[in-house]
Amino acid sequence: MYAIMTVTGADSTGIIAAVTTTLADLNVNVIDVSQTIMGDYFTMILRVEFNAESVSIQTIQERMRPVAEEKQQSIRIQSEDLFTAMNEI
Numbered sequence: 001m002y003a004i005m006t007v008t009g010a011d012s013t014g015i016i017a018a019v020t021t022t023l024a025d026l027n028v029n030v031i032d033v034s035q036t037i038m039g040d041y042f043t044m045i046l047r048v049e050f051n052a053e054s055v056s057i058q059t060i061q062e063r064m065r066p067v068a069e070e071k072q073q074s075i076r077i078q079s080e081d082l083f084t085a086m087n088e089i
Contacts, residue, residue, distance in 0.1 A: 018070065
């Protein structure tokens, strides 16, 4: 299954490491990533792939909650199909 994850918030050291380490622990593969810093604001969008029979989007979101709290980020994940449908014109 493919999904899109967004990470946004104030910039600080270790955001990418914390997010990708947690994804690796869940056996979620990062297919593509884009990140930028605008002033003091960090944004990252990841396209990820995982086996939906082994881990669910809900489980990934739950495991990201402590990362989001520690790094003071907003982290959201949704299926790529849903993301595409919501963002197409």
